[in-house]
Structures are given as C-alpha cells and as structure tokens.
Amino acid sequence: DTGVSQNPRHKITKRGQNVTFRCDPISEHNRLYWYRQTLGQGPEFLTYFQNEAQLEKSRLLSDRFSAERPKGSFSTLEIQRTEQGDSAMYLCASSSTGGFSEQYFGPGTRLTVT
C-alpha cells in the first residue's frame, strides 16, 4: 500500500502524559500536513511542511504541540502534558508541490485523554 500511513491508529493516555504520533506520507510527496478533527466537525488545519521546513502553524497549535519532519520524509506530532480537550482524531495528509494539488489523507490517529 503506497498511501499515507499513520501510527498508532488509537492512543489512550492519561491527562498530563506526553504522546507522539507518526505519519509516513506518500513517498514522492514533499508537502505534509497535520489536521485535527473533533466529533461533528470538519478537520482543522494545524501545520504543514515542505520537505523538512515547517512553513506554517495554526494558532490552534499551542506551545504544548510540536511537529517535526527531520529528513523531509516521515513526520511526528508530539503533544506534551495532554489535556482532555486534546481528545480528537489527528489526521495527516501529503501532496506534491504543483499548483492545485489535492491532499491525500491517512486514516488518522484517534487520541483519547482520560
């Protein structure tokens, strides 16, 4: 399967713990995006990378959140000191650089903070 993959698919953690999610994009795509989706809502943009450079971050991304894409391939999203409000589906997408490029989404990581 050459689509976008995300791990883990599900994560349950206690409030205050740190969690890290991984995204592997489609191999030839140099753009990678993170979104957050809560129940009953559409996904909300968090941040995106072009190669290893993080080009933009949403105001939704508090200082407890950090994302990296060290070699321009896979990416990690870390949440420190999780809060119950962080419970959501975290989606990763990738695209090529060309104009009007559609984004291809992974299956998501569902985070539950207890």
Next chain:
Amino acid sequence: AQSVTQLDSHVSVSEGTPVLLRCNYSSSYSPSLFWYVQHPNKGLQLLLKYTSAATLVKGINGFEAEFKKSETSFHLTKPSAHMSDAAEYFCVVDNFNKFYFGSGTKLNVKP
C-alpha cells in the same frame, strides 16, 4: 479570509433518487475547491476538485459539482443515490495549500 459553509448537516434520500449537498464559500480570490468523502472508519477520499478550468467538474462514483462564482456556491450532486454513498461529505477551500473544511454533511441513503 477563506471559509466554507455546508448548508445541511444531514441529508436523507432514498436509493435511486438524486443527491444534492450544498456548499457556499467565501474567498478573497478565485479559489480551488474540493469535495471529500469520509466513510466510517476510513480516511478522507477526494471526490473531485475545481481549479478554475471547467465550471462543471466530474468526480468519482458519478458525483459532479458546479462552480458558480455569482452565487459563491459549489454544490455536489449525483443523479441516483446508491446505498454505498452513505457517508459524510466535506466541502473544502484551498487557501495557499491550507485546506479549510466545512463542518460536513452526513448523507443517509434509505433502501
């Protein structure tokens, strides 16, 4: 600023009848627009995209959408619904590579 409004949170149709999912957008420039579908426990899948070429865009599974600049609309249609079309549909506007999603429309298809 770019934004998307999906006018119906739920739509219910009978199998074999037409589908209409409504979307209005707000954009300060000529936007790229997309429709994505999300089946339960599946990832988001692209249905179709508008990128300033033809205003009537055909997508997968018999869906199509018409870009109407005067109405700032990008409604999704299908002539005949199938049971397999039951899912949640998202209208999306592209703001310089950041996607802004509508809140979604859940389509129910009755036998």
